[in-house]
Amino acid sequence: MLSNKTDYRKLLMTLLAWSVGLLIFFPILWTILTSFKTEADAIASPPLFLSFDWTLENYTEVQERSNYFRHFWNSVVISLGSTVLGLLIAIPAAWAMAFVPAKNTKNILMWMLSTKMLPPVGVLIPIFLIFRDTGLLDTLTGLVIVLTLINLPIIVWMLYTYFKEIPGEILEAARMDGATLWSEIIHVLTPMALPGIASTMLLNIILAWNEAFWTLSLTAAKAAPLTAFIASYSSPEGLFYAKLSAASTMAIAPILIMGWFSQKQLVRGLTFGAVK
Amino acid sequence: MATDHSRVAARFMISPAVLLLLGWMIIPLSMTIYFSFLNYNLLSPGMEEWIGFTNYEYFLTDPAFFAALGNTLLLVGGVLLITIVGGIGLALLLDQPMWGQGIVRILVIAPFFVMPTVSALVWKNMFMNPVNGLFAHAAKALGFAPFDFFAHAPLFSIIMIVAWQWLPFATLIMLTALQSLDQEQLEAAKMDGARKFNRFFHITLPHMSRAITVVILIQTIFLLSIFAEILVTTNGGPGYASTNITYLVYAQSLLQFDVGGGSAGGIVAVILANIVAFFLMRMIGKNLET
Structure with a gap:
């Protein structure tokens, strides 16, 4: 009974902490994801999260320019x-x-x-x-x-x-x-x-x-x-x-x-x- | 016991650091003080003349100074409020038993290591932009009109960006303090029937008071000198709406080339920082004795 209660609490805390952590980290994650998009995909509406054509062209272009x-x-x-x-x-x-x-x-x-x-x-x-x-x-x-x-x-x-x-x-x-x-x-x-x-x-x-x-x-x-x-x-x-x-x-x-x-x-x- | 020989050697070993810092502090600072009494503009070299306190009079009565002073206080106060309340909350959360605590810690700490120009530009363009920013997309999806953050709430927007950068630091310090809390004392209070709420306010919070004071003082020192975030987002505008003292002095000296006026502003900034530093030094000095 008691262990069930602590497990439940631990699960709740895990979910809460992970959500907050991901929220705080999100701007960095979003920057990293966007760096692999084409310029058109980067401003697509609604925003594309993972389903876009991954490309490395931004990296080469930043270096060249x-x-x-x-x-x-x-x-x-x-x-x-x-x-x-x-x-x-x-x-x-x-x-x-x-x-x-x-x-x-x-x-x-x-x-x-x-x-x-x-x-x-x-x-x-x-x-x-x-x-x-x-x-x-x-x-x-x-x-x-x-x-x-x-x-x-x-x-x-x-x-x-x-x-x-x-x-x-x-x-x-x-x-x-x-x-x-x-x-x-x-x-x-x-x-x-x-x-x-x-x-x-x-x-x-x-x-x-x-x-x-x-x-x-x-x-x-x-x-x-x-x-x-x-x-x-x-x-x-x-x-x-x-x-x-x-x-x-x-x-x-x-x-x-x-x-x-x-x-x-x-x-x-x-x-x-x-x-x- | 240290011998006379090692004492002499010790002085010899300390002196480069002391002399360099002494030079770094005294030479430029006395030059700034001297310039602040001159009518000195880089655009008209050779025309410098002694004008006493006139630069201070102009600087301290300029409406821009009051705007900048107010903005500085709002910026420091706003960021402190968010990071301290948020930091305590996050520290309490991270201190709970959970799976993957180490990874959550890594996620939370990350913003501190992002250089100021990157975080300011990413927030400004990719989140707060009224056309293509994520917040604009979110607002449209919910049926609201997108909000133009930097046009209508420039200082607030900068406060949010800076708070995001400093929240990890506050959280880490609070967490460090929290982990040194005597668990037996909490258990005892629990046994005596103290409620969670009371345990927090009577045991946990007093234990963290030192950490909170340190966060306030250290962050204030850094927040008084916020510069890059303003430079790349608003350039202090619109008008003086997001100019703080640091940016005002920078603009006056390196954009308008008014060395005299800028120097007077620099000295005012030094005096303001000294008031904060005084309290910080007393705290750290006390710690050194124990």
């Missing part, structure tokens, strides 16, 4: 470049703050966080003018620099919360055995910290890939990543639903897949460890 892969490559360079550079700067800093805390460590961490809260419009004009005068405007180098700096606080914080969980005794022991600072980092700390570093990297690539304030205001044509490329569909090309969908699907697919692997890190990284 707008050199999609150049923008894709720009996105890859910007997100990977800023993440690797950020990690190189942040790993030593987070290591030092986690294992050799000084009196002002907490203040430094909080201050770093405060830079993340600076609204981008507060520094837009100087950055724009400096970039214009130094030739960094519309270059990948310029974007890598800006994205490294805006995400550096998140990288330091995430690494710090991961490093904090590594027991200090292990380092003490290594130090007793005469390990130098650098061999300590390379042989003891790095293997233990790798999962944390990997998660930080993953989340940061996602954030950099989707960053749309600086990438839109500092690029024109040459260095435009996918965020800016898609923005060019705002009108009137946006009315070509099938091509818009194909371009969108290609822009979000890699990051969507990475994102699904990094759900937990998302909470940790974006709340700066305030929710565990």
